[in-house]
Amino acid sequence: MLAAMNREEFEHSLKEFESQVKKKLPSMINSYLVNRGNREFEAAFTHLVEMLDKHRKTLLKDLSKVAKLEQRNRYFNAAYNLDSQLRSMGNRDALKQQMKLRRHRIHAPLVYDIGTGPEEGELLNADEIGLLLETSEKVAIDHEVRINLDGKKARGKTMWSIPDEAGRMETGIKLMNPSEAFLEEVKKILKEPAKKPEDPRN
Numbered sequence: 001m002l003a004a005m006n007r008e009e010f011e012h013s014l015k016e017f018e019s020q021v022k023k024k025l026p027s028m029i030n031s032y033l034v035n036r037g038n039r040e041f042e043a044a045f046t047h048l049v050e051m052l053d054k055h056r057k058t059l060l061k062d063l064s065k066v067a068k069l070e071q072r073n074r075y076f077n078a079a080y081n082l083d084s085q086l087r088s089m090g091n092r093d094a095l096k097q098q099m100k101l102r103r104h105r106i107h108a109p110l111v112y113d114i115g116t117g118p119e120e121g122e123l124l125n126a127d128e129i130g131l132l133l134e135t136s137e138k139v140a141i142d143h144e145v146r147i148n149l150d151g152k153k154a155r156g157k158t159m160w161s162i163p164d165e166a167g168r169m170e171t172g173i174k175l176m177n178p179s180e181a182f183l184e185e186v187k188k189i190l191k192e193p194a195k196k197p198e199d200p201r202n
Contacts (some may be wrong), residue, residue: 021023
């Protein structure tokens with residue numbers, strides 16, 4: 001069984017842990033998200049997370065034996081920062097998709113239903129997993145939405161719902177097992193020339 005660290009060794013190990021969490025982890029998360037699907041980046045990210053988890057457990061083992069109050073506070077702050085960054089990765093993914101989808105290209109009419117009955121809206125953009133809709137009101141996150149696009153139906157869940165510069169509501173939808181027919185309809189519309197939204201003052 002390994003001997004407990006003394007206070008100086010604990011301080012050195014804690015500083016290294018803090019540095020990895022504050023400096024290396026954020027850049028590694030960004031690299032992982034940008035290069036999603038690349039085995040080399042995924043392996044490097046997984047290795048770092050496993051190493052940090054092991055480092056955290058090693059510090060925790062000796063925390064009550066040698067750490068001063070200030071060191072304990074720093075340990076728990078760094079551990080919380082680690083968990084927080086890992087939890088936020090899903091949010092960063094959603095943000096990246098939001099920025100991508102908000103580059104408007106189309107304004108195609110559709111019908112959507114958030115559980116209160118069919119409403120007219122517009123398809124603003126789409127990618128392989130999601131749609132950007134214009135809705136009449138803000139839709140709660142993770143709310144189920146049913147979509148009818150020229151007779152082709154699909155359903156999904158809200159990822160975000162925010163107003164645009166003109167005050168219209170933009171709602172991002174993550175599709176849930178869409179049919180081939182629906183996806184083909186979306187692709188067909190994406191190929192059409194971009195339309196500008198009608199000015200309500202006209």
